[in-house]
Amino acid sequence: MTDVPGTPAHEQLLMGLVRLGQALRINSYRNAGAYRLSPLQADIVTLLAGDPRPRRLSDLTHALASSPPTISDAVKTLTTKGLVERQRDPSDARAVSLTLTQDGHMEASRLARVPEDFGDAMSTLTRDDLAAMLRGTSTMIRSLQDRKAIPLSRMCLTCQFFRPETHPGTDRPHHCAFVDNPIGDAELRLDCPDHCEA
Template identity: 45%
Template sequence: MAPDTPSDALPAPTPADPLVPQVAAGLAKLGLALRTHAWKDSAPRGLTPTQSQVLALLQASATPLRVSTVADGMAVTLPTASDAVKALVTKGLVTKTRAVDDGRAMALALTDAGREEAQRAASGPEFVTAVVDALSADEQAAFVRSLVKMVRTLQERGDIAPARLCVTCRFFRPWAHVDTERPHHCAFVDAPFGDRSLRLDCPEHETASAAAMAEQWRVFVSR
């Protein structure tokens, strides 16, 4: 017999059913959409999504990177990163020269053409902007906070390379201010900021000591 009301059709989650399947299904759909759009965006420019990611990573770095750093930053294997770099060098988008601090290592940098492509790769798919814009300001802030927690968990489990998160940065002071809009403090710029501005890839990030990191995480999640 068909259910009479929506509540019959959709049983409310219980503590034993803490929304994990729904969240997992939603994340899988977002992941699929991102992968599909990554191919659609990269293919017309003759790039694979991995090559686009390498360009974006090099663009975000203040200094030339080693292939191993690129592999770590993208959480891919060294051969995968090496293949992508090789293709980008062939396309004239990346240069590979001896590292100044280690003559045995190679350093990667963008060419002018590579910088132009990287700009496009780093801007992100338009549909992501549209999806995030559909959230209210409070929902966006809560989403950023959730992303920070998820990325940190992935990092703790060893599933991704360390990311440059505020919560692992030695300059981060969680809940340092009474201002509910901007309760956290960045000691690097000496300014308060809110959840909306929590960074997931900050170029000024410096990793905190293990003890400091554990303490600021305890404080961060305490509210």
């Protein structure tokens, strides 16, 4: 049997992920909105919206794998645009905590909408394809997190409420102890507000 030409499957997958990353980056520039957000500014708004606790600059720097001056500049710009508020941190008088303003929350809702092109593309996936992709990306992200190659994200695979393969042989084999419900691969969360580090 002759081998299929081209690089091996894992390299093809990496190429596919790079292509999707390019498409998302292009969309991020196109989706700057009325506040003319840069991709980093959009990431900060999205991150602050996803976690209601007041966040410090160091939290953002760590979560976005960026540098303190870069994050500081982006936050300054977001404050000037009226999307982010800086407040004295009640737990440390020398620290500043960051929260979204009302306009910031509205902008976060706009950013949370799945881009039309991506919505159309994802609607072509079967539920099995979606489940396989979520399972694969969750596994890869966890592995990269374990190697400290990327920041931690609040996903099922690292959550103390996640019970894998609790209901074997069913289409929802895992269990979320937080909501006390079975969950399937297609419902795996990559960013869950109820996540608790295992």
